[in-house]
Amino acid sequence: MSNTTPTTTGATTTTAASPAAKRTPAQPTGATTEATTIGTTTIDDSVVEKIAGIAARSVAGVHDLGGGAARAIGALRSRVGGQDRGQGVSVEVGEKQAAVDLVVIAEYPVPLHGLADDVRSAVIDAVEQLTGLEVTEVNITIADIDVPGEDDAKAEPARVR
Numbered sequence: 001m002s003n004t005t006p007t008t009t010g011a012t013t014t015t016a017a018s019p020a021a022k023r024t025p026a027q028p029t030g031a032t033t034e035a036t037t038i039g040t041t042t043i044d045d046s047v048v049e050k051i052a053g054i055a056a057r058s059v060a061g062v063h064d065l066g067g068g069a070a071r072a073i074g075a076l077r078s079r080v081g082g083q084d085r086g087q088g089v090s091v092e093v094g095e096k097q098a099a100v101d102l103v104v105i106a107e108y109p110v111p112l113h114g115l116a117d118d119v120r121s122a123v124i125d126a127v128e129q130l131t132g133l134e135v136t137e138v139n140i141t142i143a144d145i146d147v148p149g150e151d152d153a154k155a156e157p158a159r160v161r
Contacts, residue, residue: 032093032133043131045093049086052100052138055126056089059118061110063146065089067103098133102140108147116140 033042056062065088088103100123106115120138127135 032095032098032131034132043093043133045091046086048091048093048098048100048127048131048133049089051126051130052091052102052123053086053089055122056102056104056119059115059122061107061115062104062119063107064105065103066105067143093133096134097136098127098131099136100127100138102138103143104140105144105146106142108145112142116142 031042031044033040053065056065067088090101092099102119102123104115104119106112119140123138124135127133
């Protein structure tokens, strides 16, 4: 019987010869880590969110990502000069797999089922190619559609001329 003590920290499991032996440092919450003979690579959940968000936005027919409140905050952030590429995206990342949830605003009159299939394919391809993680599922909620000219029609005329 060997005298080893398994320990788990973050997404990394190590086996130490004794409690006093050196252990892998704790990783940030929600990070996936790959250990090699010459070091470790850690991919944080926020990176996977950004990759998924960029891939989803690249699909023709996607107007934006996120629900009403997230889009309002995103609009404010873009006016200041930043962009939240993870807006409307949440992920669960394990050691070798990831699951992605997206909230999509579609452009009218794009067929929604076809759009969802295209977004799903783009996200799976991007996440798997860039991170090496297997994507087990991509859940898509189409929360709204953007109708061209609809925002212009809702604008109220100026009260003072």
